[in-house]
Amino acid sequence: MARLGFARKLASADRCLFGTWVKIPALEPIEILADAGFDYIVIDQEHAPLTFEFAYQATVVAQGAGLSVLVRVPDRSGSHLQRLLDAGVDGILVPRVTSVDEASAAVRQMVFSPGGDRGIGITSRAGRWGGLDRAEYLRFGDEEVLRAVQLEERAAIEAVDDILDVPGLNGVFLGMGDLQLSSRLPSADPQLQKLVDKLLSAAEARGIPAGTAVQTAAQAREAADRGYRFVMVSNDTSLLRSAASDLRSQI
Template sequence: MTMLHFCDLKTLVGSVMLRTGFAQRLARADRCLYGTWLKTPALEPVEILADAGFDFLVIDQEHAPLTLEFAYAATVAAQGAGMSVLVRVPDRSGSHLQRLLDTGVDGILVPRVTSVAEADAAVRQMTFSPAGERGIGITSRAGRWGGLPRAEYLRFGDEEVLRAVQLEERAAIEAVDEILDVAGLNGVFLGMGDLQLSSGLPESDPVLQELVDRLLAAAHRRGVPAGTAVATAAQASAAADRGYRFVMVSNDTSLLRTAATSVVRQLEEGASHGV
């Protein structure tokens, strides 16, 4: 077995220190970035999704039973496999933000943000003092357990981490210009499913489509990347063409269900033909 020499260790640590976070990946990308949701509390799907070639993974703590401990392990596995990692936190209370940022995630989505005040409160908790309320935790994984220089640790947290809010109600999107002007906010996510639910309108309704255009235009003017979630690859391509910069396509459980259902149907069709 070849031993890791000190110079190799310095190179490894240096590459970690220079790791590009999701906010900068979006800024530098010449295309839309594609990811998917992780809902299963297991690491095997993480490796499979990385092998499939997704750009990023979103650990879904809002609609799946995923703990902080699991999010930590999944983040390590996904980043080690080359994916960026976002976490959708359970709610907008802010109680989960500090510890997740300390795990070294590349960004956070805060769900159900409905006002400028809620957006500002969320962003402040993800931003280092004095501009915000995030405390220093350089001995955590985000600081390479004390191995990162203080300046690099603070720079990464300020410049590389995606701090995004989910807008899922009509009133929130109507106030999108004011919300996107919140200092430190560098990402926005349109929750079309809840927007339909809260408005009582289908996605095809012109009123909702005007709201989508309004959000995308406001984000584009400010250089704030906008994201959304869709069910299929064709819908993802259409979202990218419309101006979204990051798109979640399906999720691990739905992809498994679709593949399994397809196999069973093929077996049933074969049996019906006497194969």
């Protein structure tokens, strides 16, 4: 049975998909998150000390448990993209993208030639160690892997129409925390909310799923109602801390 890629899951889902960040370099939390019923995880290499080796192992365990796996790479340099795609991840989030040129450079490295610069690696895990038909391997990589950029600065969101027109881009993520930091505006400020509306409208007009991250279940429901198609809720370290703190306060 053919595996359903994350981009196609987003396109076919009749609801927002909910995931959470993985920051703990251990496999047990991933199994727990799968048992809890999350749709996907995001392995956070930008804000956690997670190696490529761990990301590889976590991908195998998570997908085996029924989770889709996205990876937020450490930076926008592109040095990690080829190996993660060869490892069979379901999607990539490229952080701190601020312009059309940066978005284009990142996306090209995730799209096979001649449309992009990704090299063929059919004997990798993504190609089922050479067992996957070549045409299917290429089709899956180009059509079903999520290639998303994170827009986290005011200037980037003001240029969102041009950025989302980059060929091969099929996902966008709003980094609200850094947007507040760079704009010096609180989340409820009308100017900031106008930028959010601009991003969501641009994404909807192009059929590109938009994602974001929140801390609570109520915020996750609000994000889904607003039009986000994939939402990360909290993270493994915060979930553990919250549960531990609640238990200790009860004691």
